[in-house]
Amino acid sequence: MLNRPKAFNSLTRTILDDLAIALTDFEQDDNIRVVVLAATDCPAFCAGADLKQVLEKAEPGEKDFLMQCRTSFGALRNCSKPVIAAINGMTMVGGLELTMCCDIVIASNKATLGDAHSNFGVFPGVGGAAILPKLVPVNVAKYLLFTGKSLPASEMKQYGLVNEIVEHEQLYSRVQELCDDLAEKSPLVLQRMKKIANQAQDQTRQSALDSELLELREHFLSADIQEGLAAFSEKRKPVFIGN
The missing domain is CATH 3.90.226.10 (2-enoyl-CoA Hydratase; Chain A, domain 1)
Structure with missing residues (x-):
């Protein structure tokens, strides 16, 4: 403030x-x-x-x-x-x-x-x-x-x-x-989105796309993506813990 x-x-x-x-x-x-x-x-x-x-x-x-x-x-x-x-x-x-x-x-x-x-x-x-x-x-x-x-x-x-x-x-x-x-969103996915979006300002399009794909592969190992997919399948609101 x-x-x-x-x-x-x-x-x-x-x-x-x-x-x-x-x-x-x-x-x-x-x-x-x-x-x-x-x-x-x-x-x-x-x-x-x-x-x-x-x-x-x-x-x-x-x-x-x-x-x-x-x-x-x-x-x-x-x-x-x-x-x-x-x-x-x-x-x-x-x-x-x-x-x-x-x-x-x-x-x-x-x-x-x-x-x-x-x-x-x-x-x-x-x-x-x-x-x-x-x-x-x-x-x-x-x-x-x-x-x-x-x-x-x-x-x-x-x-x-x-x-x-x-x-x-x-x-x-x-x-x-x-x-x-x-x-209420996954803090991990927001963090990763911000990271890639910021990096992309100084990268070529191809480099930015490559960075995004690498980040996605890392994100596949997270608990948050599993929770999000499970919540979608079970038609409930996801509860993200940030890892």
């Missing part, structure tokens, strides 16, 4: 540390099936990095702010469990880059998303220019990057960055509903 409402939930070293620690804990807890990134109810989901901390010099042997962002954002992107972003309001600069690390984006109808780096003569460092063109049409990515403008979540849904738009008051109940649904 991003919880700096007076600072529009801007990112600090403490928040980045807390995020990395929480993700490590979540990975080790089999009872946690889905991770949700949300913010306190203020006009912003995340307005980017705290510029004071960005400009601070790192102590000898310490990661600078941007490398700390890379580490924590990478942990979020590579989390083996489904990660949902609940976008309640203004989302820009580092907030947009943070959102792009998530698997599913559910947004309030009051939310806006954009990249404002160019407004301040700042170059993105954790995905703005490198990842955004992979998630939306390249001309849309360039428009957002060059103009520094934000677009309503409804428009970003048309471009594929946002999965669902809901009424502002229904945001967290809809996210909870989605979490409940995903929690």
Whole structure:
């Protein structure tokens, strides 16, 4: 939970540390099936990095702010469990880059998303220019990057960055509903699907297909696939244990 409402939930070293620690804990807890990134109810989901901390010099042997962002954002992107972003309001600069690390984006109808780096003569460092063109049409990515403008979540849904738009008051109940649904799926199959889908972004089609087939052969040895097939045959709801 991003919880700096007076600072529009801007990112600090403490928040980045807390995020990395929480993700490590979540990975080790089999009872946690889905991770949700949300913010306190203020006009912003995340307005980017705290510029004071960005400009601070790192102590000898310490990661600078941007490398700390890379580490924590990478942990979020590579989390083996489904990660949902609940976008309640203004989302820009580092907030947009943070959102792009998530698997599913559910947004309030009051939310806006954009990249404002160019407004301040700042170059993105954790995905703005490198990842955004992979998630939306390249001309849309360039428009957002060059103009520094934000677009309503409804428009970003048309471009594929946002999965669902809901009424502002229904945001967290809809996210909870989605979490409940995903929690009933096989955590093992979701983990493997996410792994292959992520790898495929940097592979040829044939390499991605080969990786998928190898993963399927491994999955044939799991208890979850046996439970799923048995439940289908017996016309009952499957109960997955994740192995």
